[in-house]
Amino acid sequence: MSTVTTDQQAQPAADAPIVLETVVVRSWKAPIAFGIxxxxxxxLFIIWHRDGNSTFRLSSDGDLIQLPTVxxxxxxxxIVVTILLAGVTALSAYLVTTGKKVPLWLITVFGVLxxxxxxxxxxxxxxxxxxxxxxGTVALSVPLIFGALGGVISERVGVVxxxxxxxxxxxxxxxxxxxxxxxNAFLGLIAAMIAGMLVSFLLAAFSIKYLVDQxxxxxxxxxxxxxLTSFLYSQVLTKDENLFNNPxxxxxxxxxxxxxxxxxxxxxxxQTIIIYLxxxxxxxxxxxxxxxxxxxxxxAVGEHPQAADTVGINVNRTRFWNVAxxxxxVGLGGAYFTLGSVGAFxxxxxxxxxxxxxxxxxxxxxxPLKATLAALLFGFTQNLQFALSAIGSPVPSAFMLMLxxxxxxxxxxxxxxxxxxxxxxxxxxxxx
Amino acid sequence: MSDTTHNPPxxxxxxxxGETPTxxxxxxxxxxxxxxxxxxxxxxxxxxxxxxxAGAILIALTDPKVHxxxxxxxxxxxxTIAAVxxxxxxxxGALFQGAIYNFKRPDFLNGIRPLTETLTFATPLILAGLGVxxxxxxxxxxxxxxxxxxxxxxxxxxxxxxxxxxPVVHLLVAVAAGIIGGAFWGGIVGLLKAxxxxxxxxxxxxxxxxxxxxxxxxxxxxxxxxAPGSNVPKSAAMAPNAVLPKLLGxxxxxxxxxxxxxxxxxxxWWLFSRSSIGFRFRAVGENPNAARVAGxxxxxxxxxxxLLSGGLIGLAGVSQVLGTVTSGFDNGIxxxxxxxxxxxxxxxxxxxxxxxxxxxxxxxxxxxxxxxxATQGVNVPxxxxxxxxxxxxxxxxxPPLVRAIFFLPKPDGSPRVSRRAAKKEVSA
Numbered sequence: 001m002s003t004v005t006t007d008q009q010a011q012p013a014a015d016a017p018i019v020l021e022t023v024v025v026r027s028w029k030a031p032i033a034f035g036i037x038x039x040x041x042x043x044l045f046i047i048w049h050r051d052g053n054s055t056f057r058l059s060s061d062g063d064l065i066q067l068p069t070v071x072x073x074x075x076x077x078x079i080v081v082t083i084l085l086a087g088v089t090a091l092s093a094y095l096v097t098t099g100k101k102v103p104l105w106l107i108t109v110f111g112v113l114x115x116x117x118x119x120x121x122x123x124x125x126x127x128x129x130x131x132x133x134x135x136g137t138v139a140l141s142v143p144l145i146f147g148a149l150g151g152v153i154s155e156r157v158g159v160v161x162x163x164x165x166x167x168x169x170x171x172x173x174x175x176x177x178x179x180x181x182x183x184n185a186f187l188g189l190i191a192a193m194i195a196g197m198l199v200s201f202l203l204a205a206f207s208i209k210y211l212v213d214q215x216x217x218x219x220x221x222x223x224x225x226x227x228l229t230s231f232l233y234s235q236v237l238t239k240d241e242n243l244f245n246n247p248x249x250x251x252x253x254x255x256x257x258x259x260x261x262x263x264x265x266x267x268x269x270x271q272t273i274i275i276y277l278x279x280x281x282x283x284x285x286x287x288x289x290x291x292x293x294x295x296x297x298x299x300a301v302g303e304h305p306q307a308a309d310t311v312g313i314n315v316n317r318t319r320f321w322n323v324a325x326x327x328x329x330v331g332l333g334g335a336y337f338t339l340g341s342v343g344a345f346x347x348x349x350x351x352x353x354x355x356x357x358x359x360x361x362x363x364x365x366x367x368p369l370k371a372t373l374a375a376l377l378f379g380f381t382q383n384l385q386f387a388l389s390a391i392g393s394p395v396p397s398a399f400m401l402m403l404x405x406x407x408x409x410x411x412x413x414x415x416x417x418x419x420x421x422x423x424x425x426x427x428x429x430x431x432x
Numbered sequence: 433m434s435d436t437t438h439n440p441p442x443x444x445x446x447x448x449x450g451e452t453p454t455x456x457x458x459x460x461x462x463x464x465x466x467x468x469x470x471x472x473x474x475x476x477x478x479x480x481x482x483x484x485x486a487g488a489i490l491i492a493l494t495d496p497k498v499h500x501x502x503x504x505x506x507x508x509x510x511x512t513i514a515a516v517x518x519x520x521x522x523x524x525g526a527l528f529q530g531a532i533y534n535f536k537r538p539d540f541l542n543g544i545r546p547l548t549e550t551l552t553f554a555t556p557l558i559l560a561g562l563g564v565x566x567x568x569x570x571x572x573x574x575x576x577x578x579x580x581x582x583x584x585x586x587x588x589x590x591x592x593x594x595x596x597x598x599p600v601v602h603l604l605v606a607v608a609a610g611i612i613g614g615a616f617w618g619g620i621v622g623l624l625k626a627x628x629x630x631x632x633x634x635x636x637x638x639x640x641x642x643x644x645x646x647x648x649x650x651x652x653x654x655x656x657x658x659a660p661g662s663n664v665p666k667s668a669a670m671a672p673n674a675v676l677p678k679l680l681g682x683x684x685x686x687x688x689x690x691x692x693x694x695x696x697x698x699x700x701w702w703l704f705s706r707s708s709i710g711f712r713f714r715a716v717g718e719n720p721n722a723a724r725v726a727g728x729x730x731x732x733x734x735x736x737x738x739l740l741s742g743g744l745i746g747l748a749g750v751s752q753v754l755g756t757v758t759s760g761f762d763n764g765i766x767x768x769x770x771x772x773x774x775x776x777x778x779x780x781x782x783x784x785x786x787x788x789x790x791x792x793x794x795x796x797x798x799x800x801x802x803x804x805x806a807t808q809g810v811n812v813p814x815x816x817x818x819x820x821x822x823x824x825x826x827x828x829x830x831p832p833l834v835r836a837i838f839f840l841p842k843p844d845g846s847p848r849v850s851r852r853a854a855k856k857e858v859s860a
Contacts, residue, residue, distance in 0.1 A: 029628060210830035215573060216778050220825045223775055227818025228490075234813035235494040347815075352637075355575070359634040398649030405638040412638075413630040 030102040033414025034089040037114055041085050045078025045121050052125030058263055060131050065262045074124035081117030085110065126391040133380075133387045134267040138275065139341060141379030143168055143350070145278055146333025147357025148364065148371040149285050150196070150326035155366055156289065157322040158302035158315075158424045162218025163203050165354025166225035167327050170195040171334020173229040176345035177237070179247035185339050188247055189274070189332065192339075196331020197324045199225060204323040208316050211428040222354070230347045237345060245344050250274060274332065274340045281329060286368040298322055302422035305429040315429045333357075363412060366421055381407055478834050479827035480793075487820045488520035491812055495519040526810045530803020531796035541683070546799060548684040552756060554795025556581075556748035556769045558693040561776030561787040562700050563618075563744030568782045569704065570737040571717040576621060576636030577745045577770025579643030580614040584746030585753040585765045586647050586657060587613030589667050592674035592754055602673035607692070607750050614746015615739045617643060622738025626731035632738075640770070648763045659760060667760040676755040689751030693791070696744060701784040703740075713737055745770065772821075779825050794821060 054074050058067035088110045092102045119128060147164045154161035171192035179188025199221055207214040237245040250272035259269040268279075289295040297318060300308040305315045333353075338345050356378050364371030385400040492498050492515075501508075501515040529535065531550050537543040560577050567574035574580075588610030597605060617639060624630045650656040652665040659668035676688040704710040715723040716733045724730045748769055753761050776794055780786030801817035804810055827834050835842065 206826065206830055210832055212826075212829040216825070216829055219774050219778065220822045220829075223771075223818050224822035224826070227815050227820075227822060230815035231490065231813050231819060232494065234815060239496075355637045359637055362631050362634055396649055396653075398645040398652075402642050402645040405641040409624070409630075409635060409638045409642075412634050413624045413628040 027101075028096060029414050030107065031089060031093040031096055033410055034085070034092055034110055036410070036414075037110070038082065038085045038089050041078075041082045041114060041117055045075075045082050045117050049075045049078055050121055050124035051075055054120040054123040054125070055127035056119070056123075057127055057129045058131065060129065060266065065260060067262045069127075072120045074120050077120040078117055081113055081120075084113050085117070088113070122388050123391060128387060128391065131263065131266050133383060134263075136383035136386060137376065137380040138267060138271070139379075140382050141376045142275060142278055142336045142340065143333040143353045144357045144360055144375035144378055145282065145372050146336070147330050147354055148360040148375045149281055149368055150330035150333075151358055151361035152364070152366055152368050152371050153285065153289070153298070153329070154200075154323050154326035155361060155425045156302045156422050157298045157319050157326075158305060158422060158427070158429070159204065159207055159319055159323050160214040160218060160426045161203065161323070161326060162215055162358065163199055163221040163225075163354075164330055164357050165350060165352065166218075166222040167196040167199045167330035168334040168337070168350045168354050168357075169222075169225050169229055169348070170199050171331035172337040172349055173232070173334075173345050174331075175335035176245055176247045176338035179339060180244050183248060185248045185250050188339050189335050192331040192335035193328040194331070196327040196329070196334060198327070200324045200327025203327070204320045207428060208319055211430070214426050214428075226348055229345075233345060233347055241344070247338055247343065249343050250339055272340050274336045277332060281332070282368060282372050285329075289368060299422070301429075302424055305424050305427075309429070309431065315431070319429070330354075330357075359408065359412075362421070363408070377411075378408065472831075475831045475834050476828055478838055480824055482827050482834065482837065483820050483823035484524065486823050487816055488524070490819065491523045491816065492516040492519045522807075522810045523804055523812045523816075526804045526807040526812075527797070527800035529800075530807075531800030545684060546803070548680060548686040549799040550792065550796040551690050552685045552687065552795070553798045554792045555687075555689040555693045555751050555755070556767075557772055557776050557794050557798075558788055558791030559689075559696055559751060560745045560748035560769050560773030561780060561791050562696050562784060563614075563741040563746075563748070564773045565777035565780060565782035565784075565787050566700060566703075566713070566744060567737060567741040568777055569717045570713045570733065571720065572625070572632050572734065572737065572741075574618065574621070574636055574738070574741050574745075575633060575771070575774065576618065576639050576742075577748075577773050578766045578768075579636070579640040579770070580617045580742045580745040581749035581752070581766040581770050582643045582647045582763070583617040584610040584614035584749035585761055586650065587746075588750045589670065589753045589761055590657060592670040593668040593760070595674075596671065597673060599673045602671065603676065603754070606674045606754055607747075610750035610753070611743045611746045614749060615743035618742015618745065619735060619739040621742075622735035625738070626734045644763060651763055666762045669760045670754060670758045674754060675758050676751065685756070687751070687755035689755040692747055692751060694788075696747060697784045697788050700744070704784070709733075709736060745773070748773070775821050775825050779821075779828060793824075797821060 052074055053071050054077070056070040056072070058069065059065070088106060092106060095102055095106075147168055150167065151161050151164050174195035175188035175192035178191035179185050182188075202221055203214070203217050206212045206217045233245075252270055252272055253276070255269040259265045261269070289298065297308065297313050300311075301313060301315050301318045308318075309315050334350070337349055342349065357375065360371050360374040360378060363374040363377075381403060385397070385403060388400055389397050495515070498512065498515045498519055501511040505512045530546050532547050534543050534546050537545070560581065563580070564574050564577060588606045591602075591606040591609040595602065595605065621632050621635045621639065624635050625632045647657070648665065651658055651667060654660070657667045658664075659666060662668075676692075678684065679686045679688055679690065702710075704714060712723070712728050712733050713736075715726065715728055716730050716737075720730050723733070749766065752765050752767065752769070757765060772794060776787060776790045779790035779793070780788070797817045797820055801814040804812045804816070805814045832842075834840075
C-alpha cells in the first residue's frame with residue numbers, strides 16, 4: 001500500500017559531489033482512508049439523507065455573552081459536506097501523486113468536516129447542545145490525558161508502561177479512601193499521587209532491578225491492583241460506606257473573565273482544580289521534556305542508554321525516578337474518578353481507561369501534546385454517543401457505542417501507520 | 433509499548449544449571465543441593481508459597497475477628513495469633529475444598545467433584561492462554577482475547593442453535609465455526625499490522641469493544657442471535673447435538689472441551705518444535721529484522737500468527753458456549769478469560785506445557801475462589817484470587833527476589849554474602 005524508502009543514507013561527506021538518488025515517499029494510506037470516509041458520507045448524508053433542520057446551541061442560558069444558535073438544513077449540509085470531503089480526498093490524492101505528504105491540517109479539516117456533516121445528519125429535526133458535548137468530552141478525557149502523560153514520560157525514559165490502568169485504579173481507590181477518612185479532598189489528591197507512585201515503584205523495581213520483561217510486569221500489576229482494590233472494597237469499604245467511601249468532591253471554580261468567553265469559557269474554565277492541574281501538567285511536561293536538561297537526559301536514556309551512561313547519566317536512577325513521577329501523574333487522573341466525577345469508589349471503576357490512554361500514547365506518537373489531543377479525540381467520540389442517544393439517534397445505540405473504536409481503528413491504520421517508539425523502551429539496561 | 437519489544441514476554445533469561453562453574457572446593461552433595469534449589473521448579477513452588485503467604489496476610493489484616501482480637505493484643509497476644517491462624521487456614525481450607533477435594537462430602541465420587549470443576553474452569557484458560565502465548569512468541573501482544581472469544585462464541589453458538597444436523601457433524605461444524613470466527617477477528621489485527629503497520633495493542637483493544645457492542649446488538653435483535661420470541665438480550669439454548677459431551681457422566685460438569693484443550697497443547701507444541709511455520713514464528717519473534725534478511729516473509733508471518741492465535745482463543749469461546757454454558761449465552765460469555773489468559777501465558781512462559789499447568793493452577797484458584805467466597809464463616813471475596821494470580825506471576829518472573837527472600841544461594845554457585853565482599857574488592 002505504501003512505498004516507503006529511507007532517505008537517511010543520503011548524508012555522506014559534503015565535500016565530494018555525490019549525485020543523490022531522489023527518494024519519493026508515497027503513502028496512499030491517507031487518500032484511501034479519506035476515500036472510505038467519503039463513501040460513508042455519501043451513503044449516509046445523501047442516499048439515506050434525513051430531512052429537517054439540525055440546531056446547534058452554542059451557549060447555555062446562564063452565559064454572559066449569548067451566541068446565536070446555528071440552524072443547518074440537514075440534507076443540504078450533507079450534500080455540501082460530501083462534496084467538500086470528495087474535494088479534500090482528491091486534493092490528498094493529488095498531493096500523493098506529486099510526491100508530497102498529506103499535511104496534518106488537511107487531516108484535521110477532513111475530520112472536522114466529516115463531524116459537522118455527521119452531527120447535522122444525526123441531529124436532523126433536533127437540537128444538540130454543543131457546550132454540553134464539549135463539556136462531557138473534557139470530563140471523559142481527564143483520566144485519559146493524565147494517563148497518557150504518565151505513559152509518555154515512562155516510555156520516553158525507556159520503561160514500557162502498561163500499568164497505566166493499575167495506576168489510575170490505585171489512585172482512584174486511595175483518593176476515595178483517604179479523602180473520606182480525613183474529609184479533605186486535597187489529602188485524597190496527595191494519596192492518589194502516592195498510590196500511583198507505589199505502583200510505579202513496583203514496575204520500576206521489577207523491570208530495572210530484576211530485569212523482568214516490562215510488559216509482563218505492567219500486565220501483572222494491572223491484575224494485582226484490580227484484585228487488591230476490589231478485595232479491599234468488598235472487605236473494608238462496603239462495611240461502612242459513610243466512613244470509608246464518601247469522599248468530598250472538589251467544587252467547581254470559575255476563573256474570572258476567562259470563564260465568560262463564549263463556548264470555550266464554560267468548557268475549559270468552569271472546572272474543578274484537578275482539570276486546572278491537568279492544563280498545567282500538559283504544559284509543564286511538554287516544555288520540560290523538550291526544552292530542559294531534565295527532558296534531554298530523560299529522552300537520551302530512553303533512546304540510547306549506553307550513550308547516556310557514557311556521558312555520566314545514571315541510567316537506572318533516571319529511569320526509576322521518572323517512572324515514579326509518571327505514576328504520580330497518572331494517580332492524579334485516578335483521583336478524578338472519585339473526587340472529580342463519580343464521588344465514590346467502585347470495583348474496576350476505571351473500566352479500561354488505562355488501556356485507552358495507552359492507545360493515546362501510541363496514537364500521539366510519544367509526544368505529550370499529540371497524546372493529549374489523541375486522548376481528547378477518544379473522549380469526544382466516547383461522549384458523542386451519550387449526546388446522540390440523549391436526542392434519540394437514528395442508528396441502533398450499539399453502533400453508536402462502537403463508533404469511537406471503529407474510528408480509532410481507521411485512524412490508526414489509515415493515518416498514523418507505523419508508530420516507532422523510543423528506541424530503548426522495553427529493554428532493561430545492564431551496565432558493562 | 434514500542435515496536436521494539438520483540439522479545440516475547442515470557443521468555444526469561446535462561447539460567448542453565450549445567451553452566452555452573454565446577455567448583456572443586458565444594459563437596460559434591462552441596463553442588464547437587466544447589467542445583468536442586470535453583471531449578472525453576474523449586475523457584476515456581478516457592479513463588480506460589482510466597483504468594484499464598486502474602487494473600488494470607490491480606491486476608492488476616494481485613495478479617496474483623498482478627499481486628500477484635502487485636503483490640504486486646506497486649507493483654508492476650510495469643511488470641512490475635514490464633515485469630516490470624518484461623519483466618520488464613522479457614523480461607524485456604526475453603527480454597528482447597530473448592531478446588532481439589534472436599535472432605536465434607538460422604539464418598540469419593542462426591543468428594544472429587546471440585547477437581548473436575550477445576551479442570552472445567554481450566555479448559556478455556558488453557559486454550560486462550562495458548563493463543564496469547566503463541567502471539568507472544570511471534571513478538572506480538574494480543575490483548576484482544578475478549579473480542580476473539582465473543583465473536584467465536586457467537587459463531588459457534590449460532591451454528592449450535594439454528595442448524596439441524598446429525599450428532600457428530602453438528603458439533604464439528606459448530607466448533608469449526610467458532611475457530612473460524614476467532615481466527616477472523618484475530619486475522620484482522622494481523623492484516624492491519626502487516627499491511628499498514630498499525631500497532632496491534634491499539635487494534636486489539638479497539639476490536640474488543642467493537643466485538644462487544646456488535647454481539648450486544650445481535651443478541652438484542654430478533655433473527656440474529658436473540659432467542660426467538662424473547663426480549664432478553666440472550667441467545668437460545670444449544671441444540672443437544674451441538675453440545676460438547678460430558679466426559680465423566682452427568683454428575684460432573686467437565687466436558688469434552690478439556691480434550692480439545694489437551695489436543696491444542698499438543699498441536700502448539702508440534703507447531704513450534706516440529707513445523708516449518710513454527711520455526712518462522714520463532715525466528716520472527718526473536719528478531720524480525722534478522723528473519724527478514726533470512727528470507728522469511730515477516731508480514732505474512734504476523735498474519736498467520738494472529739490467525740492461529742485468534743483461532744485458539746476462539747476455541748476458548750467455543751468451550752464456553754458449547755460446554756460450560758449451554759443454555760444460551762449473553763454478552764458476558766467471555767467471563768474475563770481473554771485477560772486472564774494473558775497471565776496464564778506469562779506464567780506458562782508461553783510454552784505449551786507451561787500453559788497447561790498454569791491454566792490448571794488458575795482454574796483451581798478460580799474454582800476454589802468461589803468456594804472461599806461462599807463458605808460460611810470464611811467469606812473472603814473472590815477478588816483475592818486475582819491478587820494471588822498476580823503475585824505468583826510476579827514472583828516467578830523474578831527468581832532473584834525469591835532466592836533473596838528464602839536465602840537460597842545464587843545460581844553461579846557463589847554464596848550470597850560474596851556479593852558484598854565483591855563490592856568491597858571493587859572499591860578497594
